[in-house]
Amino acid sequence: MQQTHVEELFEWIDEAATAIEYQENTTYLESVADALDVLYHHAPFDDMADLLKQQLEKHLKDIDLNKFEKEEIRKATQLAILKGMKGATQQQHLITPDTVAMFMGYLTQRLFKDAQEIRIFDPACGTANLLTAVLNQLDKQVAAYGSDVDETLMKLALANANLQKTEIEFFHQDSLRPFLLEPVDFVLADLPVGYYPDDVQAGEYNLKAEEGYSYAHHLFIEQSLRYTKQGGYLMFVIPNFLFESDQATQLNAFLREHAHIVGMLQLPEALFKEEKHAKSILVLQKKGKGTEAPKEALLAKLPSFKNHNAMADILAQINQWFEKNHSS
Template identity: 55%
Template sequence: MDKSNVEPLFEWVDHTTELIQKHNDEPYLDSLAVTMETLFFNDTAEDMDEILSRNLQNELAKIDLSSYASIDIRKAIQLAILKGMKDSTQQQHLMTPETVALIIGYLADQLLKGKESIRMFDPASGTGNLITTVLEQLGQDVAAFASEVDPTLIQLSVLNANLQKKQIEFFHQDSLRPFLLDPVDLVVADLPVGYYPDDIRANNFELKADSGHSYAHHLFIEQSMNYTKEAGYLILVIPDFLFDSDQSDKLHRYLQEHAHIVGVIRLPESAFKSKTNVKSILILQKKGEHTKTPKQPLLVQMPAFKNANGMADILGQMNAWFKTYENNK
């Protein structure tokens, strides 16, 4: 990471957020949203307390956002969000790690190489880090859509996209309810893991549980598939136990019927706090008239991200695999 530009911007964002936090006595992430809004409009809100407004005007005088590249803005905000999330311990509020988001961007780029324009959707967008990272890596004209139910997270993601000048249309809703959205070429998502509390809504899904609550991560796969075009791709961050759980037989049958498994990339254990949190990346293609299962799916065990030689070696192997895949389509 280029410290030179990211660090001063993060320090400014963090300092300003703490200022707001102390003044308003509210959580860091809520204060961060105020900081991002102030930075975006380069002004304070009209209804803001006078003392706070004056303090923020003083802070704004010290920063020129136009001198920062969007990648630096994304990274600085990511650091601030990570800091704020240390206080909020809910598992589903964790951000997709930077390296994982970059790998997903690489995979998306490889899979959609021939397309001039793409429609992309993230149904579990959180703070918007994954979708903005992928957008950065796609050269095409991309129409991007994202959905998030949590009000704080969607506020942060909208501001995050605005500050990076990324055009994304956001839906603030439960992502397992119907969308006013035409099918897309690509779904990227870091799947929320756990039970889905709304049994009545879950009844509309093939992957609903036979009894008790259904798994949200299963329903998200089906919902993502519903909004993917035929022959479109899904790149999903999944829990390691996805195919070994008590409801996995149903999932296997569903995927066999509707999708081709293009690949599974197991992420390094060192990237996660404990073995139980380890995740993989699942690449699916929705079945279409002319699609077929790859002769040899892409099966990769990622080395530790710090192992530069190992990473270079794996990327070389993946590039070679994609060449073969492209030729056999």
């Protein structure tokens, strides 16, 4: 069977990362970031050991980056990152499933169908897999921004964007602190779920907890609304329990005041190991002059992405909803 471009590139990254991991005594995930940089610059780093330099130079002769499409680069990079994350136990080291990223790209296209250009921000961008997956589906002028606090993920995000020749401005910071960023048309994020440990910073938010730690996912929603233009859109991957938790009343009241709920699409349970980890896609519009809630919100339970007939049916219904309820 002929090897695909994605497999070929993944193997190249994997072999280079494994060599770096062994020689430099770093983690596989950090080595992937270095391997991607070496590939992008088509040269090993100056400070690498001579033996490693020789290995990588020889390895670079086997690859021609120009023959790969953006999506092939993204998918091969994602496979290497996923391999590295198997060993990482941290909750934030998780990647949005590809089918979900593709579906969110499709929804983004529909939301901004008539826009010539848009500005997009992902405040929890991780390795920028979700952000680049969505960008690769848009056929318009886009200015993109991403932020993450994790240094390794930021290195991977930068290398990922560079290889895809996608311009993204990254902020390496705690995304719940202020940004030097003008409000954008669209905020997109797979929300980090859990408690936010900085009580002082949480105090700057309406959605801070009355007592104890605040929920990071609630604060991310509020922060995202701050950096969205009036009438702009937000799309989040959220835990299904978002509106049922102990601080949900506060969140509901806040959203009623600041946003219109455009839609909520429950993701197939088969994507998640346990029911309690199941997630949905929430679409909001920030209230502004002349904005109003859709006559009916877009509510759906998505079938398995593998069930093509059921998926075609639901997409037809979603397209119909957009025709009736949405003009961008």
